Amino acid sequence: MARRIIDVSRRGFLLGTASLAAAAMWSDRALGITLKNVNLADNPFQLGVASGDPDSKSVVIWTRLAPKPLEGGGMPKEAVEVSWQVADDEGMTKIVREGTTTATPEWGHCVHVEVDGLAPDRWYFFRFKAAGELSPIGRTRTMPTIETVASKMRFAFASCQHWESGLYTAYEHMAQDGLDLVVHLGDYIYEGKGRPDGLRTHVGPEINTLDDYRNRHAQYKTDIFLQAMHQQVPWIVTWDDHEFDNNCAADISEEANVKKEDFLARRASAYQAYYEHMPLRKACLPKGPDMLLYRRLHYGNLATFDVLDTRQYRSDQPCGDGNKPQCSEALDPKQTLLGEKQEKWLLDGLATTKSKWNILAQQVMMARSDRKAGPEQTFSMDQWPGYEINRRRLLKAFNDLKVPGPVVLTGDIHTNWANNLIADFDNLDSKVVASEFVGTSISSGGNGAEATPSVLAAIAENPFVKFHNAERGYVRCEVTPEKWTTDFCTVPYVDRPGAPLVKRASFVVEQTKPGIESA
Known part of the structure; x- marks a missing residue:
């Protein structure tokens, strides 16, 4: 029934969690940050990732930390630091933008990053990291510039x-x-x-x-x-x-x-x-x-x-x-x-x-x-x-x-x-x-x-x-x-x-x- 979708999800999971090279490249030390030491019973990325409202140089990437999605999210009552990356490739080896943001309890530990400085009319890949866990890899794109005669x-x-x-x-x-x-x-x-x-x-x-x-x-x-x-x-x-x-x-x-x-x-x-x-x-x-x-x-x-x-x-x-x-x-x-x-x-x-x-x-x-x-x-x-x-x-x-x-x-x-x-x-x-x-x-x-x-x-x-x-x-x-x-x-x-x-x-x-x- 769900073969292709499940394969898509599985591919993202493997790239996000089982690629040791990618995980090492995106280590806390490589990013130069210290993640909040949060102990979570389950993976916080159970609601997936998303993107939206693209223009020709930026797009919003989203996730919400929720290890217990149907129980208010299951997060502690404290802010948590979240790392993010945007890459040219699905393997996340050609990073073009990266940074950190904070997911707060006041806003349900949601994450909205407006990633700027991207090239127009391009596909990109993105992911997040929090509490030692990697999110699935999402795919997004920018719009053509408003002067561009887009063909389709x-x-x-x-x-x-x-x-x-x-x-x-x-x-x-x-x-x-x-x-x-x-x-x-x-x-x-x-x-x-x-x-x-x-x-x-x-x-x-x-x-x-x-x-x-x-x-x-x-x-x-x-x-x-x-x-x-x-x-x-x-x-x-x-x-x-x-x-x-x-x-x-x-x-x-x-x-x-x-x-x-x-x-x-x-x-x-x-x-x-x-x-x-x-x-x-x-x-x-x-x-x-x-x-x-x-x-x-x-x-x-x-x-x-x-x-x-x-x-x-x-x-x-x-x-x-x-x-x-x-x-x-x-x-x-x-x-x-x-x-x-x-x-x-x-x-x-x-x-x-x-x-x-x-x-x-x-x-x-x-x-x-x-x-x-x-x-x-x-x-x-x-x-x-x-x-x-x-x-x-x-x-x-x-x-x-x-x-x-x-x-x-x-x-x-x-x-x-x-x-x-x-x-x-x-x-x-x-x-x-x-x-x-x-x-x-x-x-x-x-x-x-x-x-x-x-x-x-x-x-x-x-x-x-x-x-x-x-x-x-x-x-x-x-x-x-x-x-x-x-x-x-x-x-x-x-x-x-x-x-x-x-x-x-x-x-x-x-x-x-x-x-x-x-x-």
């Missing part, structure tokens, strides 16, 4: 990996795809209490405290396929709601009678644990219940990723949430999904971009898809149609600013969609201004199906929808200066190991012409 980029995007609902077989297959990046669009963890009928069971009740969130993240990080994918390429991450609380909207809970101060205290815990477990830069360091997560990354002049946060700044869901006709509240110009500051930042970026493709990495579906067959219309109030005027402003900007190659990437709803984003959804013949690809879940929802009859009946009334699928999996994209190719990659089941990968559908977008066509 291959990446995958994913979301919604509910631990209890199924196995992460999709990541096993993703590791075979020769990717440059992974983009994760949220619901990396789920906050709910353990279910006795779950395929794999959450530890404990619904999480609320910092220790709760740490243990939940750690539980997810123990998955071998997720670890291996983090170990292989850099990730760009953003959250949705389940990293904190289902259907959260700014400082408003979906549950009645929750005090705002209690809700924000819980959010501070959730945000800190998220940062502790993700390869994010210092610019994203949370400050209490606030965390700046929207940001912009460039892959040469080929593509710009505008990574959005559609949870922290949004207005409360209108019309009582759920699937509803658009009430007057949904049409209120003050109703916002992005917040004023983030929206201005996004529009300013779109107005000045020089990239051939401009990618919005975000959470909830932008197309205004009618969810009910027949004359009555219903739309999801948690998605962009619940914030209709905000949505119209963005679609208008795509058109008026003549944004090159606009593509929206979406997660959240555990199904695959390919949508043309049109200028006016009240006029279904209006021009196409952008393309949207919605990815299904890694495991959330359990075993899926090729299609749901009720959804297909409703989609018939939405001609801008070019594809729908309800299996599990991920979305693979290959981008060149002239063309974007999307493959919807699915697995037929997640309730047992060994599911094969199926390329369910493929679509292309021409850089000079918004709109999705079958490949």
Whole structure:
């Protein structure tokens, strides 16, 4: 089942722990440091290593010391010195950068190193050492310089990996795809209490405290396929709601009678644990219940990723949430999904971009898809149609600013969609201004199906929808200066190991012409 992934992990283990020459080269004396004398019962690198947010000269490398991952980490209440190295080769013999940092108990003994001074558009290898133990070897890369005419980029995007609902077989297959990046669009963890009928069971009740969130993240990080994918390429991450609380909207809970101060205290815990477990830069360091997560990354002049946060700044869901006709509240110009500051930042970026493709990495579906067959219309109030005027402003900007190659990437709803984003959804013949690809879940929802009859009946009334699928999996994209190719990659089941990968559908977008066509 896991032969190649297990081989990858084993190779990293052998290189990291059994190569005497490499271990001698990276001895404490060779580095000129004295490691804190910490006695640990188990290896502290059980959560693996990761990297993320690369630019043309730097990348974040990450780990968290946790010899007992599901017991608060199992580290002593003291700071621990951690050594790190970055090399040109997988054998870690050609070291290009190295140093030490400190893992503190206040931040769960996590490690974030922003390694600078690297060459652009290059693969590198990295590892850590602490308490006499070596971590697995991770692989990462830098982006091309923004002036570079990059010829190709291959990446995958994913979301919604509910631990209890199924196995992460999709990541096993993703590791075979020769990717440059992974983009994760949220619901990396789920906050709910353990279910006795779950395929794999959450530890404990619904999480609320910092220790709760740490243990939940750690539980997810123990998955071998997720670890291996983090170990292989850099990730760009953003959250949705389940990293904190289902259907959260700014400082408003979906549950009645929750005090705002209690809700924000819980959010501070959730945000800190998220940062502790993700390869994010210092610019994203949370400050209490606030965390700046929207940001912009460039892959040469080929593509710009505008990574959005559609949870922290949004207005409360209108019309009582759920699937509803658009009430007057949904049409209120003050109703916002992005917040004023983030929206201005996004529009300013779109107005000045020089990239051939401009990618919005975000959470909830932008197309205004009618969810009910027949004359009555219903739309999801948690998605962009619940914030209709905000949505119209963005679609208008795509058109008026003549944004090159606009593509929206979406997660959240555990199904695959390919949508043309049109200028006016009240006029279904209006021009196409952008393309949207919605990815299904890694495991959330359990075993899926090729299609749901009720959804297909409703989609018939939405001609801008070019594809729908309800299996599990991920979305693979290959981008060149002239063309974007999307493959919807699915697995037929997640309730047992060994599911094969199926390329369910493929679509292309021409850089000079918004709109999705079958490949």
